[in-house]
Amino acid sequence: MTRNNISQLRNRSLFLFSDEEMNPRQDANRDEVSKAFTPLANNLIAKILEAGDCYLQYADEHAVARRENTFCASNMHGLIIEYLSQVEGIRIVQISKGNSILEIGSYKVWIKKLDTKGMPWVNITKSSTKRIYQKAEGEDTMPMLILGYQLDEIERISHVYILYLEGHQHLWAPIDLGDIAASNQVLITPNSSNNEPIVTVKQKTKRSYKI
Numbered sequence: 001m002t003r004n005n006i007s008q009l010r011n012r013s014l015f016l017f018s019d020e021e022m023n024p025r026q027d028a029n030r031d032e033v034s035k036a037f038t039p040l041a042n043n044l045i046a047k048i049l050e051a052g053d054c055y056l057q058y059a060d061e062h063a064v065a066r067r068e069n070t071f072c073a074s075n076m077h078g079l080i081i082e083y084l085s086q087v088e089g090i091r092i093v094q095i096s097k098g099n100s101i102l103e104i105g106s107y108k109v110w111i112k113k114l115d116t117k118g119m120p121w122v123n124i125t126k127s128s129t130k131r132i133y134q135k136a137e138g139e140d141t142m143p144m145l146i147l148g149y150q151l152d153e154i155e156r157i158s159h160v161y162i163l164y165l166e167g168h169q170h171l172w173a174p175i176d177l178g179d180i181a182a183s184n185q186v187l188i189t190p191n192s193s194n195n196e197p198i199v200t201v202k203q204k205t206k207r208s209y210k211i
Contacts (some may be wrong), residue, residue, distance in 0.1 A: 025134040028107070028143035034175055036105045037162055041180040043087045045160055048149060051079040052157035059155065072155055073113055080111050086102070096127065107145050109162075114148040117162065118174055134165050146172070182192035 037044070055076050058065045065074070085092050091103040096188055102109040110131055112120035122128045130136070131144050146163040161174040 023136045023141060025136050025141045026143045027134075028145060030164065030166075030173065030175065033080065033107070033145065033162060033164050034109065034180065037175070038184065040087065040089070040104070041177050042184055044084065044147075045100075045177055046078055047087055048160055049157060051076070051083040052149075054079050054083075056155065057154050057166075062108070074208055076113070076151075076155075077111055080147075084147075099127075101189055103142075104149070106142060108112075108140075108142050109145050109147050111144050112148050114150045114161065116150070118148070118150070119172075120148055121161070130192075149176070151183040 055072075057134055058075065059071070062071075081092060081102070083100050084102060089104065092100050093103050094100045102111070112122070122132060134144055136142075143164070146161075148161045148163055149157050150159040150161075150211070152158045160177045162177060163172045163174050165171070166173050
């Protein structure tokens with residue numbers, strides 16, 4: 001299956017559904033998203049880092065399988081889903097066979113790996129394109145967010161973001177969960193004795209990515 005950066009979905013010829021099929025999801029507001037995720041930020045990051053640790057341990061035990069292109073994405077995705085489901089208030093929603101997202105408060109949350117520019121990569125399918133463009137089927141119009149993670153050169157989780165679509169501008173804007181954790185006075189620091197993963201807390205800036 002072809003993999004494409006989200007930015008390439010600007011081309012409407014790539015849409016795999018008609019306007020009649022598309023019901024708009026509710027808009028996500030930055031302040032409301034931040035408010036919803038602030039009390040969860042430290043637990044989210046802790047569980048995501050636990051999932052990352054579990055992945056690294058498993059990957060070390062399967063050096064040959066680790067060379068395959070899909071090994072990291074599929075295993076990391078499943079582990080993050082599993083560990084985040086342990087957080088109170090988070091529910092797993094299966095949207096198709098073998099494909100799950102999370103429901104957190106009044107948001108649907110899609111787990112995606114981010115590239116070095118902070119952009120998610122998606123498979124161009126009817127369902128994924130609908131999620132990218134905040135389109136829904138039936139009466140489910142909850143806003144769709146992306147919980148994105150970045151990896152360093154040895155596949156440790158280095159950054160965690162919540163991405164939301166800014167209205168009808170087709171701009172995916174990130175919220176750094178490390179910043180929120182810092183504002184909660186939850187310190188996430190490396191342990192030099194066992195080289196644990198680090199979530200970097202950056203200076204607060206607002207960026208947007210056009211799709």
